[in-house]
Amino acid sequence: MLRLSKLTDYATVILSFMAKDDLQVHAAMEIASVTGIALPTVSKVLKLLVNAKVLISTRGAKGGYTLAKEPSKITVASVISALEGPIALTECSISQQGCEQASGCGIRGNWSLINQVIHNALESVTLADMIKPTHAQDVVRRQEVLIPVASLYR
Amino acid sequence: MLRLSKLTDYATVILSFMAKDDLQVHAAMEIASVTGIALPTVSKVLKLLVNAKVLISTRGAKGGYTLAKEPSKITVASVISALEGPIALTECSISQQGCEQASGCGIRGNWSLINQVIHNALESVTLADMIKPTHAQDVVRRQEVLIPVASLYR
DNA sequence: TTATTGTGGACCATTATAGTACTGTTTAAA
DNA sequence: TTTAAACAGTACTATAATGGTCCACAATAA
Numbered sequence: 001m002l003r004l005s006k007l008t009d010y011a012t013v014i015l016s017f018m019a020k021d022d023l024q025v026h027a028a029m030e031i032a033s034v035t036g037i038a039l040p041t042v043s044k045v046l047k048l049l050v051n052a053k054v055l056i057s058t059r060g061a062k063g064g065y066t067l068a069k070e071p072s073k074i075t076v077a078s079v080i081s082a083l084e085g086p087i088a089l090t091e092c093s094i095s096q097q098g099c100e101q102a103s104g105c106g107i108r109g110n111w112s113l114i115n116q117v118i119h120n121a122l123e124s125v126t127l128a129d130m131i132k133p134t135h136a137q138d139v140v141r142r143q144e145v146l147i148p149v150a151s152l153y154r
Numbered sequence: 155m156l157r158l159s160k161l162t163d164y165a166t167v168i169l170s171f172m173a174k175d176d177l178q179v180h181a182a183m184e185i186a187s188v189t190g191i192a193l194p195t196v197s198k199v200l201k202l203l204v205n206a207k208v209l210i211s212t213r214g215a216k217g218g219y220t221l222a223k224e225p226s227k228i229t230v231a232s233v234i235s236a237l238e239g240p241i242a243l244t245e246c247s248i249s250q251q252g253c254e255q256a257s258g259c260g261i262r263g264n265w266s267l268i269n270q271v272i273h274n275a276l277e278s279v280t281l282a283d284m285i286k287p288t289h290a291q292d293v294v295r296r297q298e299v300l301i302p303v304a305s306l307y308r
Numbered sequence: 309t310t311a312t313t314g315t316g317g318a319c320c321a322t323t324a325t326a327g328t329a330c331t332g333t334t335t336a337a338a
Numbered sequence: 339t340t341t342a343a344a345c346a347g348t349a350c351t352a353t354a355a356t357g358g359t360c361c362a363c364a365a366t367a368a
Binding site for chain 4: 027028029043046047050057058059060061062063064065
């Protein structure tokens, strides 16, 4: 369904929480309790975000995670690719290998065009955009009770 | 990986074949042998495309499938949603139900914006666009050997 | 009436995903 | 120097989604 994974969804929730007080160090435990996502799962997501250089980690006591850049420089595209690998709708868009062989297939070239459009769309939205309210109604609703993300998936 | 399913990929291959001689009726068997996709799988895809009103089917002997509209009026978005359901990146974009409850979550409103952008991108590309060569190099390569799609997935 | 062709549903094997656990490494602080 | 806090890496399991196949049924042209 052209859907992104739960982990990616979690990542956006986690990052938007961290973006609220940029620069501050957050431990995995803290993030888990605030977001309502289980600790091991939070850990997994954070690790992936560190590998993708979206976050910076500090080991040891008083350690934790910080944003690697300011929210306005973290793109949605980078978050998605951190969690799900390269953004590419079709198999052949990733491995040029397979595509070369099936070069007779005219369509495949055009998929890359579509990929480009989508990638641009995701590249143009940043974490800073994600945390600011879009619609008037959302502003109103923001004052309501905050429900843990995990409860959505049940 | 934000990837669309194999079946969707097959659908584009099948549709692009059918678009070459619009109006003509093609039996599932014929399509299977031309594309190199197994007959049962082709059938499955065709059935879904009929349900989504992308194709029209004729039963009985000499029956088969035809495009329901001209290629320039069949959008990539309609093909994708035929195979994979509604195009929506996040869970809450589909079921307003769950989203209402978690209205405190500020991010979710912004996902719908991204969804919109992507949907528009996919809506703007038609089957007619898919079958015409995009890049100069593709035109050259088009003369090479044609390899069945199925072989890409192995 | 018969052969041909699509329809609908059910089914199973394979793979991907989500979630968890465990062991190791680093470092602040006592 | 020791200890506890916190991240790192890897491996594992259960569940769900996907891909692929098959069969009994319905429709239609010859």
